[in-house]
Amino acid sequence: MPQYKPVTVTTTAPNLEEARRIGAALLAHKLAACVQYETITSQYVWQGELHCDEEIRLTVKSSRCHYRAIEKTILQLHSYECPQILMQPVSRGFAPYLRWAKAALGL
Numbered sequence: 382m383p384q385y386k387p388v389t390v391t392t393t394a395p396n397l398e399e400a401r402r403i404g405a406a407l408l409a410h411k412l413a414a415c416v417q418y419e420t421i422t423s424q425y426v427w428q429g430e431l432h433c434d435e436e437i438r439l440t441v442k443s444s445r446c447h448y449r450a451i452e453k454t455i456l457q458l459h460s461y462e463c464p465q466i467l468m469q470p471v472s473r474g475f476a477p478y479l480r481w482a483k484a485a486l487g488l
Contacts, residue, residue: 383446414485
């Protein structure tokens with residue numbers, strides 16, 4: 382069985398519908414214990430042009446062992462050509478929450 386190493390993975394989506402579709406797929410396949418959605422404003426340069434867009438940021442609570450499958454799922458369901466997909470390890474956390482997340486992932 383894969384080892385549980387807690388991580389958060391963040392990505393953004395252009396709207397809540399797409400964000401929830403990605404989150405639901407991750408939850409259905411036990412790649413995420415929890416997905417949070419936040420409305421944000423992103424300003425960036427893309428193909429030489431300055432953009433400023435409202436987006437939905439997804440914060441995915443998962444395990445390092447699921448990163449590749451999470452990335453693949455996001456890329457399959459995402460409308461962006463080059464979506465942000467960033468993984469950050471969780472070095473410490475509230476033990477009962479981490480136990481719950483591990484169980485929710487089936488690990």
